[in-house]
Amino acid sequence: MGIKIIGTGSYTPERVLTNLDLEKMVDTNDEWISTRTGIKERRIADENTATSDLASRACIEALKSANITAEDIDLIIVGTATADKAFPSTACLTQAKIGAKNAVCFDLSAACSGFLYSLEVAESMLAAKPQYKRALVIGAEKFSSLVNWKDRNTCILFGDGAGVVVIEKTDGETSSILASHMGSNGDHEKLLQVPGGGTALPITKENFDEGHQYVTMEGQEVFKKAVTAMVTSCKKVMEESGITADQIKWLIPHQANYRILKAVASRLKISEDNVFMNLDKFGNTSAASIGLAVDEMNKTGSVSEGDYVLLTAFGGGLTWGATLLRW
Numbered sequence: 500m501g502i503k504i505i506g507t508g509s510y511t512p513e514r515v516l517t518n519l520d521l522e523k524m525v526d527t528n529d530e531w532i533s534t535r536t537g538i539k540e541r542r543i544a545d546e547n548t549a550t551s552d553l554a555s556r557a558c559i560e561a562l563k564s565a566n567i568t569a570e571d572i573d574l575i576i577v578g579t580a581t582a583d584k585a586f587p588s589t590a591c592l593t594q595a596k597i598g599a600k601n602a603v604c605f606d607l608s609a610a611c612s613g614f615l616y617s618l619e620v621a622e623s624m625l626a627a628k629p630q631y632k633r634a635l636v637i638g639a640e641k642f643s644s645l646v647n648w649k650d651r652n653t654c655i656l657f658g659d660g661a662g663v664v665v666i667e668k669t670d671g672e673t674s675s676i677l678a679s680h681m682g683s684n685g686d687h688e689k690l691l692q693v694p695g696g697g698t699a700l701p702i703t704k705e706n707f708d709e710g711h712q713y714v715t716m717e718g719q720e721v722f723k724k725a726v727t728a729m730v731t732s733c734k735k736v737m738e739e740s741g742i743t744a745d746q747i748k749w750l751i752p753h754q755a756n757y758r759i760l761k762a763v764a765s766r767l768k769i770s771e772d773n774v775f776m777n778l779d780k781f782g783n784t785s786a787a788s789i790g791l792a793v794d795e796m797n798k799t800g801s802v803s804e805g806d807y808v809l810l811t812a813f814g815g816g817l818t819w820g821a822t823l824l825r826w
């Protein structure tokens with residue numbers, strides 16, 4: 500049995516928020532944001548758009564690219580930190596919007612690593628049970644809903660979007676997914692979190708006024724830990740599969756900050772020319788970023804059959820991982 504990626508899709512909202520726009524909102528400037536992060540602009544969803552709206556638009560594109568219908572889907576997993584509601588899951592809401600009435604649906608919480616974790620779970624479920632043949636693996640975020648637009652430390656970083664891959668179980672021996680490694684460490688919850696809005700710190704008027712509904716981050720610590728964790732996971736999957744740095748066509752890291760991406764590539768001895776970056780256009784879209792990049796790589800014809808593509812992510816939790824694909 501093998502697992503193949505048979506389609507990709509993505510969606511980003513139309514509204515573009517540039518660094519120049521941010522200059523009018525907080526004490527920052529394009530030069531600071533560009534040199535520290537590599538981000539030039541990001542997409543922001545309007546107030547009537549929920550995460551499942553972003554996800555379903557991306558799914559419709561992915562289904563078209565796979566040349567199948569929504570009813571052919573047995574499993575929908577949405578990696579997200581910005582669910583539409585506490586419940587039903589964003590996956591169920593997406594199911595209803597696209598008409599995937601035969602699918603089992605649930606969300607997965609792993610912050611910015613949500614897409615890779617979802618791919619890991621979907622692959623395992625397809626491998627384990629005959630009833631699961633095709634899955635929509637989705638990373639979708641309306642991350643702008645967690646951002647304090649008065650906090651220049653964080654508001655410059657994030658954007659909204661959704662990325663999807665369709666995976667299918669095949670009879671063949673070959674698999675698109677060659678190896679994967681995931682990690683978590685709950686000891687560092689405070690480095691990157693949204694403290695309020697859950698059961699630990701419900702949103703009362705007082706907590707709301709304190710801003711506990713917004714993302715908080717210790718930027719420099721996150722930076723260091725992100726580089727170390729992604730490099731560790733990438734090395735593990737490269738070792739396990741016997742693939743060397745010079746064989747990697749694309750390294751697609753979670754699009755957090757171009758300095759993080761460069762540091763990861765450099766430690767893996769992968770040339771910067773082989774690092775796929777689109778964070779200049781979309782910023783950090785959390786769980787959506789890898790799916791967005793994979794779809795862009797696919798749609799622009801930047802990848803050929805048989806190419807090795809190394810995905811790696813890091814996020815709140817802490818969570819991290821790497822997955823090696825043969826396209």
Ligand code: COA
Pocket residue numbers: 526527528531532535536611651652655716717718719721722725755756759783813814815
């Ligand atoms: N515009 C202008 N100045 C800013 C600013 C902004 N948007 N944000 C912070 N600053 C200021 C700080 O107040 C500080 O000023 P001070 O020296 O007077 O105190 C100075 O710039 C340096 O801040 P610092 O936080 O040390 O900057 P940095 O080089 O660490 O860059 C990040 C900040 C957030 C870009 C960087 O730490 C980072 O990218 N970390 C990883 C974040 C990430 O990717 N998170 C998601 C992971 S999934």
